[in-house]
Amino acid sequence: MNQFEFVQYESQPIEVEDPFQRLYDRNFEVQSFHEGITLVVTLVIVLGLWFSVAWSLPGKVGRKGVARWMWFGLLAFPYTMFFGLLVLTFSPWPVARGSKKETEELEKELESTKKQLEASQQRVERYTDYVTKANSVIEKLQAERMNHG
Structure with missing residues (x-):
């Protein structure tokens, strides 16, 4: 016998x-009552989450009323969702416009506060100079009193 026998x-x-193959089958049939209930509950949960996100996104960026319903319509359905997200992302947001106004108001308030601070600092410097001069006059008067006294 050969040592290298093949x-x-x-x-x-x-x-x-594949356990998931039948989910994509057009002839899919629910095999049991529990499977049907599971399918319905899962569908309700997924659609509920989907619609809640599609409803809350326009509200988060400041859309109200009819505009919110329009954005919900774009975001809720799979065929328009991608386009809706792109437009929602790159369009100006009412919340951002409001924050720009608030930023401008805050900048004006900051400028007025800076001016008040500068005025207060100048007053403090004047008072410090006044107190320094007053102390030097007092020291001179005390020195004169000691010399005469």
Whole structure:
């Protein structure tokens, strides 16, 4: 017998059943009552989350009334969602416009506060100079009193 004897094996295909394959089958049938309930509950939860996000996004960026319903219509349906997200992302947001106004008002208030601070600092410097001069006069008077006294 030869030391390097070769044995050839033929491979046979193994059929593996994909558990999710039947979900994409057009002839899909619910096998049991529990499976049907699970499917309905899952569908309700997913659609509820989907619609709640589609409803809350326009509200977060400041859309109200009819505009919010329009954005909800664009975001709620899969075929228009991508386009709706792009337009929502790159269009000006009412919230941003409001924050720009608030920023301008705050900048004006900051400027007036800076001016008040500068005026207060100048007053403090004047008072410090006045107190320094007064102290030097007092020291001179005390020195004169000591010399005469």
